[in-house]
Amino acid sequence: MARDTVREAVPAAHGFLLTERVGAVQISTRVERRIRRDFPERGAAPEIMLMLDELPETADYDPEVFGSERLQAAIGLLARGSVHRFREAVRLARTDWRDLLVAAALAHEDWPEALDAELGP
Numbered sequence: 001m002a003r004d005t006v007r008e009a010v011p012a013a014h015g016f017l018l019t020e021r022v023g024a025v026q027i028s029t030r031v032e033r034r035i036r037r038d039f040p041e042r043g044a045a046p047e048i049m050l051m052l053d054e055l056p057e058t059a060d061y062d063p064e065v066f067g068s069e070r071l072q073a074a075i076g077l078l079a080r081g082s083v084h085r086f087r088e089a090v091r092l093a094r095t096d097w098r099d100l101l102v103a104a105a106l107a108h109e110d111w112p113e114a115l116d117a118e119l120g121p
């Protein structure tokens with residue numbers, strides 16, 4: 001995944017602040033759409049996306065792995081709209097990203113079809 005400067009809206013006391021982050025990874029449109037659907041509470045989706053965005057920088061192994069739509073989606077799918085489950089999925093990802101894929105049913109060769117079924121086109 002390309003690592004570029006990314007402009008983002010960050011929750012602030014009175015609305016959102018536009019900030020720039022260097023080295024951020026791109027979150028796919030499909031994953032973003034799913035996060036916004038699963039986390040409809042005000043401010044929750046931007047917070048979740050920020051945590052996904054920061055994950056590659058905090059990984060103990062190849063940060064590029066965490067930039068993939070597959071892993072980002074696996075974390076979101078396991079969360080099922082719960083911030084607590086989201087944090088648990090992030091912990092699992094940091095421990096062993098392969099276990100994360102197994103838990104999210106995205107570890108087998110049919111994972112692209114499974115991802116399409118969950119996220120749409």
